[in-house]
Amino acid sequence: MALVIGIISQKGGVGKSTLSRLLAVEYARNEYNVKIADMDLSQGTVSEWNRVRMSRDFTPLISVEQFNSVSEAMKQGKNYDLIVFDGAPHATRMTLDIAQRSDFIIMPTGVTLDDLRPTIRLAHELVSKGISAQKIGIILSRVGASQNEINGAKRYITEGGYFVLGVIPEKTSIGQSHDIGKAANETAFKTINDNVDELIQAIVNRISEING
Ligand SMILES: Nc1ncnc2c1ncn2[C@@H]1O[C@H](COP(=O)(O)OP(=O)(O)OP(=O)(O)O)[C@@H](O)[C@H]1O
Numbered sequence: 001m002a003l004v005i006g007i008i009s010q011k012g013g014v015g016k017s018t019l020s021r022l023l024a025v026e027y028a029r030n031e032y033n034v035k036i037a038d039m040d041l042s043q044g045t046v047s048e049w050n051r052v053r054m055s056r057d058f059t060p061l062i063s064v065e066q067f068n069s070v071s072e073a074m075k076q077g078k079n080y081d082l083i084v085f086d087g088a089p090h091a092t093r094m095t096l097d098i099a100q101r102s103d104f105i106i107m108p109t110g111v112t113l114d115d116l117r118p119t120i121r122l123a124h125e126l127v128s129k130g131i132s133a134q135k136i137g138i139i140l141s142r143v144g145a146s147q148n149e150i151n152g153a154k155r156y157i158t159e160g161g162y163f164v165l166g167v168i169p170e171k172t173s174i175g176q177s178h179d180i181g182k183a184a185n186e187t188a189f190k191t192i193n194d195n196v197d198e199l200i201q202a203i204v205n206r207i208s209e210i211n212g
């Protein structure tokens with residue numbers, strides 16, 4: 001049965017599809033047969049991205065498919081080593097379904113209190129519905145250069161009872177990379193790719209730590 005990673009958030013535009021693509025590429029580089037379940041039927045961001053990726057023959061190959069329910073997507077579980085759920089822009093009824101079915105849940109968030117409060121509230125809500133807090137990892141996404149702000153955000157999350165997986169800086173080249181069918185660790189800049197690879201390694205390590 002596939003490893004299942006769910007990427008969800010309370011707010012839109014915080015980096016869910018960025019992380020889905022990133023994790024898919026990373027695991028596929030390591031010989032995993034990967035399916036991204038695109039649950040964002042309104043935008044189909046990752047489906048569009050993969051069409052561009054395939055038309056340009058970029059490797060590793062990723063499979064992306066749109067589903068309107070978690071149980072439909074899970075029927076593919078036996079055919080893949082990893083299923084990544086790319087959640088819809090805002091938390092919905094499906095968010096809990098994704099969380100319940102996931103071996104690990106990743107929540108990207110901005111660093112301001114406006115962003116952190118709803119993130120922690122969603123995490124608490126999942127925990128109140130029986131999800132283990134251990135299974136949740138939070139990523140500070142699209143962050144600016146202020147180390148103070150980043151440290152403050154990390155403290156807020158840790159005090160809330162959750163694990164911070166790391167940060168992704170806001171970089172023009174990451175957005176440009178998506179536009180041409182590449183992931184955030186496939187940009188034109190080695191330093192950015194190396195930074196992002198460090199974050200991925202932290203995610204992969206945490207997932208194996210939690211799931212044994
Ligand atoms: N670190 C980054 N640096 C620059 N641009 C980024 C970064 N992360 C994401 N983006 C860009 O920001 C936009 C939103 O990111 P993304 O699609 O990953 O968010 P999302 O949470 O999936 O959004 P939605 O809620 O609409 O599904 C996209 O245009 C993406 O290319």
Ligand SMILES: [Mg+2]
Nearest residue numbers: 016017040045
């Ligand atoms: Mg998205």
